[in-house]
Amino acid sequence: MRSFLFSIAYWVLSAFYASLVAILSMLPGRKPMAFALRLYTWRMLWAMHWIAGIKVEVKGKERLPPGAFIIAAKHHSWGDGFVMFAHVENLSFVTNNQLEKIPLLKGILRKFGAIVVDNCGGPEARRALSRSAAQANAEGRRILIYPEGHLAKPGEHFRYRTGVYHMARDFNLPVVPVATNLGCFWQQMDFAKKPGVATVEFLDPIQPGLTKDAFLAQLEAVVEARSQELIAQAKGEPVRPSLLVANPDEVKKAALVAEAA
Numbered sequence: 001m002r003s004f005l006f007s008i009a010y011w012v013l014s015a016f017y018a019s020l021v022a023i024l025s026m027l028p029g030r031k032p033m034a035f036a037l038r039l040y041t042w043r044m045l046w047a048m049h050w051i052a053g054i055k056v057e058v059k060g061k062e063r064l065p066p067g068a069f070i071i072a073a074k075h076h077s078w079g080d081g082f083v084m085f086a087h088v089e090n091l092s093f094v095t096n097n098q099l100e101k102i103p104l105l106k107g108i109l110r111k112f113g114a115i116v117v118d119n120c121g122g123p124e125a126r127r128a129l130s131r132s133a134a135q136a137n138a139e140g141r142r143i144l145i146y147p148e149g150h151l152a153k154p155g156e157h158f159r160y161r162t163g164v165y166h167m168a169r170d171f172n173l174p175v176v177p178v179a180t181n182l183g184c185f186w187q188q189m190d191f192a193k194k195p196g197v198a199t200v201e202f203l204d205p206i207q208p209g210l211t212k213d214a215f216l217a218q219l220e221a222v223v224e225a226r227s228q229e230l231i232a233q234a235k236g237e238p239v240r241p242s243l244l245v246a247n248p249d250e251v252k253k254a255a256l257v258a259e260a261a
Helices: 002-024 031-050 079-087 097-101 105-112 123-138 163-171 212-235 248-260
Strands: 054-059 070-073 091-096 115-117 142-145 175-180 196-202
Touching (some): 031 054, 054 079, 070 079, 070 163, 070 212, 079 091, 079 142, 079 196, 142 163, 175 212, 196 212
Parallel strands (some): 054 196, 070 142, 070 175, 091 115, 091 142
């Protein structure tokens, strides 16, 4: 019943605030849209807590550096984004180009300053990421990116992509890793929700200056290790290592290459 009621609240709130954001997108600047989006995310966290029974504890906000920075977060659930936008001001985000296919959303994303890239990656996607991120950085906005590029099940992870490294290097910005166990209560896009106390934790920033391989290894190590600890706490089980799984976009791309050959 909780899941059903939350689903109703989810779509009602989403429809209302999507309409509001569409109207506000006609005003100059992005601040009115950003305010509506932040209000929406707080309402969604309220619904998660009081309807779905998922209370989210946010830890480590004192670790957030002043000014501009990049957030590289573990992505378990649609709920992850609500937490980030509710708790971090002046935030832009990296998203895949599939969202631009939704009617009216392309213009809203552009106006809001979302960084839209081809989810299959490659040199062109990296250049597009750099161009869009440059504008966000020039305006002093924080940038949210999910370095795996996909929603992962608790206990699993995809290969960490290089886009976050290139942004950090190009703009000399610290990267704040984020660990979570939210997927234990709301997994990916699932209808079913499990009541409980979820944790989202900001970890110590990774400062610029590392090589690409060293940076990605450190980012993956701290995010996966802490996420696995949080998952173990939620389940009351021993800590287990995260399992690397194949990225569906890379599998699809490889299949297309093989078919073309």
